Amino acid sequence: MSGSVSRDAEALKSADSSTxxxxxxxxxxxxxxxxxxxTLATLGWLQNLIVYLIEEYNMKSIAAAKILNIFSGFTFMFPAIGAIAADSFFGTIPVILVSSFISLxxxxxxxxxxxxxSLRPQACETASSLCQAPTxxxxxxxxxxxxxGCVGAGGLRFTLATAGANQYEKAKDQGSFFNWFFFTWYLAASIxxxxxxxxxxxxxxSFGFGLCVAANLFGLIVFILGKRFYKHDKPLGSPFTSLLRVIFVAIRKRKAVVSTNEKDYHSESKKAPTKSFRVGIGHVFNIxxxxxxxxxxxxxxxxxxNGHLLESSSVADMSVLWLFPPxxxxxxxxxxxxxxNVALCYQEFPESMRSTATSITxxxxxxxxxTSTALIxxxxxxxxxxxxxxxxGRVDNVYWILVIGGVLNFGYFLMGSWFYKYRNLDNADHEQAANVSH
Structure with missing residues (x-):
């Protein structure tokens, strides 16, 4: 435990000197x-990957959806590896550079x-159900x-969020950066x-994917141009060493007598941060x-x-605007x-694990x-x-299953929020009070 505290203190001292x-x-x-x-480059090809697999590689729609889920899951899982590499060995800036190049x-x-x-199977013949499978x-x-592409996107996405937040010292400025980060992300996703x-x-x-290449190259060049202005966070070794040490000590002292004194378990504040409230609202909207x-x-x-439109090529006489509300x-x-979720993890994790924190979500x-692939x-x-x-089929029944899962998940979230004790809430409150007094 003392090793973890000293590592956090060293991180704070390093941040102060580099500021x-x-x-x-x-x-x-x-x-x-x-x-x-x-983001424009990655989502430009990833969001239309199902159509590309169906039209150019003669895949069935369900098979293409499974492939997309597998690679999308990999894209979201890999940030943990990139975050550990940034926190423990290289720092965020080198990891972003390498990941951007791999993505390119x-x-x-x-x-x-x-x-x-030669890199694609022949197109299906007109009015024929027999299509050549890819080799x-x-x-x-x-x-x-x-x-x-997924490795590159996964390695830089949340590491970039951490690197950007690390450029600021005040929690208010870091929170503002996260807001702009997600605004830019969703703007690029929309475009x-x-x-x-x-x-x-x-x-x-070829033209569409060429735009993705140009966007990726542009983003990489801009990041390199700003390299001399960045605060380079110093990697402090693997944070998991301290976690293993805590587990080892807990096993050694498993027979120790636990204190029954009530004051040892007193908490100064049970106030939940605004971030957790935002997460709860998000659960309700998802359901x-x-x-x-x-x-x-x-x-x-x-x-x-009712219209007897049961052929695979039939389209329901229904406006696409019905999809607008959901x-x-x-x-x-x-x-x-x-x-x-991202801001809450960034707030609650130790200084030495901030890249790992933002990758948790x-x-x-x-x-x-x-899980969705397995469910399908x-x-x-x-x-x-x-x-x-x-x-x-009955796709509507699938969505009702998701509603049930969402309700159960929301209940689990409420239970976790009730019992969780927030680590850095008091620090954030003190900083906010200091800003108001000034």
Whole structure:
């Protein structure tokens, strides 16, 4: 335990000495523009990957969805490895540089699959259900490109958030940076989901992926240009050494008598931080969005059945604006719980584990991608709700299962929030009071 305290003290001392030389608001435009370019590049190909696999690699829709979930999960799991590397060995700036380059290599290789016909199977013949499957070499090149892109994106996404927040000393400035970080992230995601996806589907895949290459290269160059202004955090060795030491001591003292004195367990404050409240609101919106989506899908199925539109190519006579309410609700929910989770972890973890802290939320999302893949497979094996042609399925029932899971998860969150004792809440309150007095 003493090793962990000394490591945190050393981190604070190192931060104080480096503040005089670098960091601060001058780094903000470099960090934000870098984030914009790299997010635009990654989501530009990732958000339309299912369509690319179906149209260019002749895959079934459910199989393509599973592949997307696997690689998306990997993208969200890998930040933990990048965070540990940044905290323990290299620092955030070198990890971001290497990850950006790996991402660039992956996007370039993916763009090459659009330029050379030998890297893709032949297109399906018109009015034919028989399509040529991709060869092992073609799949190998494709999966290598996607893996490199996911490794690069995963290694820099939350490490960049930590590096940006580390440029500031005050919790208020760090919180402001997180707000701008997620605003920029979602702005880039919106542009990639509209402009770049439009280019891929209406101009050409090579042009759309070429835009992703340009955005990735632009973000990397901007980050390098700002390198001399950054505060370079000093890696302090593996924080998990202290955790293992605590576990070892706990095992040795497992028979020690625990104090029954009530004052030893007294807590000065049970006030929950605003961040946890934001996370709870996000849970409620997530549950509501799944319920609304289930209702919309049930209406679509009713229109299909009443109009006898059961062929796979049939489209329900229903406005796409029906998707607007559930998508808006899920967006509002994510705006509450995603930044709230990241900021809460950044606040509560020790100084020496801040990159690891911001990656925790990403790891949980990655686990959810793999869980969703397993859930889809289980539903396909046990029910007829998810056939290749959803006009013959019951996707609305799948969403109702997600509603039930969301309610259970929200209950678990409330229980955890009630029992959790916040580590840095008093420090944040004191700093806020000092700012008000000044």
């Amino acid at each position: 005089r030389r670098s960091g601060g608001r001058i780094t903000f435009p470099f960090m934000i523009v870098t984030l914009f370019g790299l 290599v992956g996007v370039v290789l993916l763009a090459l699959t659009t330029l050379f016909d 092992n070499i073609q799949l190998g090149v494709l999966y290598t490109a996607i893996t490199l 990639s989901a509209t402009a770049i996806v439009y280019a891929e589907e209406n101009i050409s895949w 509501l969005s799944m319920a609304v989506t289930a209702i919309v899908e049930a209406k679509r199925l009713k229109i299909v059945q 998508l808006v609700i899920v967006g509002i929910g994510e705006a509450f719980h995603f930044p709230g 990403s790891v949980l999302i990655g686990i959810c991608f793999y 497979d289980l539903i396909q094996r046990t029910t007829a709700w998810l056939p290749d042609d959803i006009n013959h």
